[in-house]
Amino acid sequence: MDKNQLLHRVQSMIQSSTKRPKYMTISTVKIADIFDVKPEDVQKGLEELVDEGYLKQSKLDSPPYHDIFLMP
Template sequence: MDKEKLYQYIHSMIESSTKKPKYMSISTVKVASLLGFTAGEVEKSLNDFIGEGRLKKARLEVPPFHDIYLLP
């Protein structure tokens, strides 16, 4: 699995978001299907990116209370 390709894909998804501030709710299953990875690999990589400080994870405070990912 190419983690850098995954990061660039997620980064561009967040950058293209029209929300203020820019954030994205990411479906690991959908990303895995699009890029040919497993959902587990995507989830682990997202957690690695958070640990490295390349992404931030938060939860929406209003319904639907999704986990969202933001750029630092």
């Protein structure tokens, strides 16, 4: 999985979000289908992008308590 491609896809999804502040719940299955890879590869790529500081990961305070991704 190309992390650069994944980063650009996720950043464009976050930027197109209408929420304030801008954030996005990422479906690893949906992105895996787009890139024709395994969902585990997408999850690993997202974790690496968070570890490297390209994305921030948080959890919603209220139900449904999804993991969300934000741009730093």
